[in-house]
Amino acid sequence: MTxxxxxxxxxxxxxxxxxxxxxxxxxxxxxxxxNRARSGDVTTDSRYASESDLDKIRALLDQSGVPYEIEQLVxxxxxxxELVDAAxxxxxxxxxxxxxxxxxxxxxxxGSQAQQILxxxxxPVLAVKAS
Numbered sequence: 001m002t003x004x005x006x007x008x009x010x011x012x013x014x015x016x017x018x019x020x021x022x023x024x025x026x027x028x029x030x031x032x033x034x035n036r037a038r039s040g041d042v043t044t045d046s047r048y049a050s051e052s053d054l055d056k057i058r059a060l061l062d063q064s065g066v067p068y069e070i071e072q073l074v075x076x077x078x079x080x081x082e083l084v085d086a087a088x089x090x091x092x093x094x095x096x097x098x099x100x101x102x103x104x105x106x107x108x109x110x111g112s113q114a115q116q117i118l119x120x121x122x123x124p125v126l127a128v129k130a131s
Contacts, residue, residue, distance in 0.1 A: 036072070
């Protein structure tokens with residue numbers, strides 16, 4: 001089985017990756033890391049992991065001993081769609097996402113990828129906050 005984790009190079013992304021590794025160890029599963037950016041110039045998209053970020057992810061996963069795959073995408077669909085689609089495609093046992101604190105107004109105006117994942121996922125979703 002596989003645990004899909006949505007990763008962005010932020011404290012929330014780090015928390016999600018750490019939680020996914022912990023769950024994968026406990027369940028003896030593979031971690032499938034997804035990092036994505038919208039189509040366009042990835043150098044200006046703060047959600048897109050740089051080579052340095054990817055090296056850190058690989059080092060952390062190598063050190064953990066957990067088997068893993070990293071998928072980095074640049075395309076149009078929303079991140080929530082990518083994670084849910086990947087979880088369905090891989091038959092994932094779980095999706096792990098990081099949450100950031102947002103005001104109720106912020107959620108209303110900008111929507112919530114996390115909320116969409118929670119609504120659309122066909123498997124359990126573990127949502128974690130950065131410490």
